[in-house]
Amino acid sequence: MRVQATSRILALVVPLLLSLNSHAFAALGQNEATVHESAAAAAPVAPATVAEPASGAAPAVAEAAHGEGQGEKPGDVIMHHILDNKVYAFEPFGEITLPEIAVRPFGIDISVTKHVVMVWLASAVLLVVGLSVGASVKGMNSKQSPKGLANVIEALVDFIRTDVAKSNIGPGYEKFVPFLVTVFFFILICNLLGLIPYGATATGNINVTLTLAVFTFVITQVAAFKAQGVKGYLQHLTAGTHWSLWIIMVPIEIIGQFTKPFALTIRLFANMTAGHIIIYSLIFIAFILKSYIVAMAVSVPFAIFIYLLELFVAFLQAFVFTMLSALFIGLATAHEHHDEDHALEHAAHH
Amino acid sequence: MLTSGIILLEGGLLNPNPGLIFWTAISFLIVLLILKKFAWGPVVSMLEEREKGIQSAIDRAHSAKDEAEAILKKNRELLARADAEADRIIREGKEYADKVRTELTEKAQAESQKMIASAKDEIEQEKRRALDVLRNEVADLAIRGAEKIIRTALDAEKQKVVVDDMIKELAASRN
Numbered sequence: 001m002r003v004q005a006t007s008r009i010l011a012l013v014v015p016l017l018l019s020l021n022s023h024a025f026a027a028l029g030q031n032e033a034t035v036h037e038s039a040a041a042a043a044p045v046a047p048a049t050v051a052e053p054a055s056g057a058a059p060a061v062a063e064a065a066h067g068e069g070q071g072e073k074p075g076d077v078i079m080h081h082i083l084d085n086k087v088y089a090f091e092p093f094g095e096i097t098l099p100e101i102a103v104r105p106f107g108i109d110i111s112v113t114k115h116v117v118m119v120w121l122a123s124a125v126l127l128v129v130g131l132s133v134g135a136s137v138k139g140m141n142s143k144q145s146p147k148g149l150a151n152v153i154e155a156l157v158d159f160i161r162t163d164v165a166k167s168n169i170g171p172g173y174e175k176f177v178p179f180l181v182t183v184f185f186f187i188l189i190c191n192l193l194g195l196i197p198y199g200a201t202a203t204g205n206i207n208v209t210l211t212l213a214v215f216t217f218v219i220t221q222v223a224a225f226k227a228q229g230v231k232g233y234l235q236h237l238t239a240g241t242h243w244s245l246w247i248i249m250v251p252i253e254i255i256g257q258f259t260k261p262f263a264l265t266i267r268l269f270a271n272m273t274a275g276h277i278i279i280y281s282l283i284f285i286a287f288i289l290k291s292y293i294v295a296m297a298v299s300v301p302f303a304i305f306i307y308l309l310e311l312f313v314a315f316l317q318a319f320v321f322t323m324l325s326a327l328f329i330g331l332a333t334a335h336e337h338h339d340e341d342h343a344l345e346h347a348a349h350h
Numbered sequence: 351m352l353t354s355g356i357i358l359l360e361g362g363l364l365n366p367n368p369g370l371i372f373w374t375a376i377s378f379l380i381v382l383l384i385l386k387k388f389a390w391g392p393v394v395s396m397l398e399e400r401e402k403g404i405q406s407a408i409d410r411a412h413s414a415k416d417e418a419e420a421i422l423k424k425n426r427e428l429l430a431r432a433d434a435e436a437d438r439i440i441r442e443g444k445e446y447a448d449k450v451r452t453e454l455t456e457k458a459q460a461e462s463q464k465m466i467a468s469a470k471d472e473i474e475q476e477k478r479r480a481l482d483v484l485r486n487e488v489a490d491l492a493i494r495g496a497e498k499i500i501r502t503a504l505d506a507e508k509q510k511v512v513v514d515d516m517i518k519e520l521a522a523s524r525n
Contacts, residue, residue: 084367108368116373123377130381130389137392157393177394178386186378202374207367211374273363 074284081280082273084205085114090198118202122189129153130185157181160322168326169333172227176329179219183212184322191272191314195307203317204272206265213261213268216325220260224332260328264321271317275310279303491520 089095098112133153137146146154160181165173187203194201202208225233237253238246282303286295498512 079363082363083365084370105372108372110369110372112373113367113370115367115370119370119374119377123381126381127384130385134385134389134392137389137396140396154393154397157390158397161394161397174394178390179382181390182378182382182385186381205367205370206364207370208374211371212378215375215378269363 074281074288078277078280078284081200082204082276084200084207086111088114088117114200115202115205115208118190118193118200119208122186122193122202125189125193126182126185156184160184164319164323164326168323168330170330172333173326176219176223176326179215180322180326183215183325184318187212187268187321188314188318191318192311194272194276195310195314201272201276203268204276206269209265209268210261212321213264216264216328217258217261219325220328220332221257223329227333260324264324268317268321271313275306275313278306279310282306491516 086100087095087097098114098117100111101109104110129149130153133150136148136150137154140146145151161173161177165177165180169176190203190208191201193199194204224236228236237250239249239253241249282299284299286292286299495513495516498516499509
């Protein structure tokens with residue numbers, strides 16, 4: 001009975017929706033400006049609402065960069081949202097052209113971009129959280145139980161300290177804990193900021209992930225030198241093989257040193273970018289097919305599903321980056337074990 | 351207007367942006383240094399302190415348990431020893447009582463035996479003495495009778511009278 005009634009209502013409503021659909025799009029003409037997910041609600045937003053036309057060329061640049069123009073491809077819009085930008089758009093309320101910095105240290109352009117803003121925002125959030133937790137922790141003795149935010153942060157710090165740092169690095173892990181904890185929270189907050197409306201994913205930019213991976217690389221190399229000395233480090237490069245194989249092994253080992261941070265860079269960047277591209281693509285299916293039904297049945301549910309998945313991936317990738325950093329540091333500093341291996345291999349050779 | 355060509359040229363996914371690298375590095379370093387001093391340091395030291403506290407609490411609980419078990423064991427031993435002691439005392443008391451009883455009985459029996467024996471001896475002696483007395487008296491009587499018989503001489507009738515007198519005399523003296 002109920003199924004029949006539902007199907008009847010659907011039979012009535014579906015053609016109505018379809019006709020509404022076509023009317024709505026007809027009213028807009030051939031304008032494809034609605035390709036923006038938020039612009040769908042506010043189709044007639046004109047460049048008049050541009051908030052800060054900072055420089056003379058700004059409106060035109062902003063309009064072009066922002067993608068309010070006509071005849072735009074969905075791919076372009078997606079890329080526009082994924083990529084870094086000198087204009088921070090708050091559609092449909094307007095946009096802010098981020099300030100250019102004239103000073104060029106080392107000849108590089110250090111102008112503020114969208115992702116720089118997000119990095120700063122993440123740093124600020126992390127500083128506020130960290131300092132408040134630090135203050136609340138300082139004020140209590142070991143017999144009190146932690147409360148609220150301090151409890152959450154403390155659990156994560158303890159997890160990274162024992163399960164990530166201690167189990168992967170082993171003895172002497174203590175001095176790497178601050179870096180690992182900071183990198184974890186930094187990536188986590190960047191990932192999460194990319195998931196809130198008007199946010200951008202700084203960790204979806206390869207420059208950011210590269211910088212973080214370079215930190216891991218530098219720390220790994222310094223730790224390896226400190227733990228093994230120059231001789232041990234060079235021995236490590238030969239991987240304990242016979243000298244006649246060194247011509248093959250040494251380049252491979254050197255390349256191996258660089259593939260680790262490269263893998264970290266690409267993994268985080270690709271994961272964060274891919275998730276966002278999927279969400280945008282799912283939403284654009286509705287605009288490409290110009291149908292509310294597709295929007296309700298496909299785009300929104302699937303986008304929500306991917307969004308929840310992204311929420312999980314935000315934590316997962318922050319953890320993976322931290323975990324692998326700890327693993328690489330552990331591999332670089334685990335010298336006793338390797339020395340034994342080398343000695344055994346030498347004994348076998350002679 | 352943004353076309354794919356411009357995207358590839360200007361802002362590809364792999365487009366290097368030194369400014370962003372610069373700012374990321376600076377921001378991350380500042381955050382790292384500040385939080386290392388003011389957040390992670392206190393948190394980690396507090397965690398270590400708590401770990402130590404928990405460990406010491408566990409150790410203390412274990413030692414207390416061991417102590418309690420030792421005390422319980424000692425108590426059981428003491429109880430068992432006290433039980434054994436009590437058993438021993440009771441057994442010894444019983445044994446002593448038995449011994450005393452048997453000793454007393456034996457002594458009493460021996461005493462009574464001795465008394466009976468001495469009584470028998472006395473009776474025997476008295477009997478023998480009485481017989482001796484009787485034998486002496488009979489001998490005296492016989493001698494006296496014979497004397498009288500001899501004195502009255504030859505007369506049978508007289509003899510008979512004498513004997514009768516003597517018997518009468520005896521009977522009279524007996525009574």
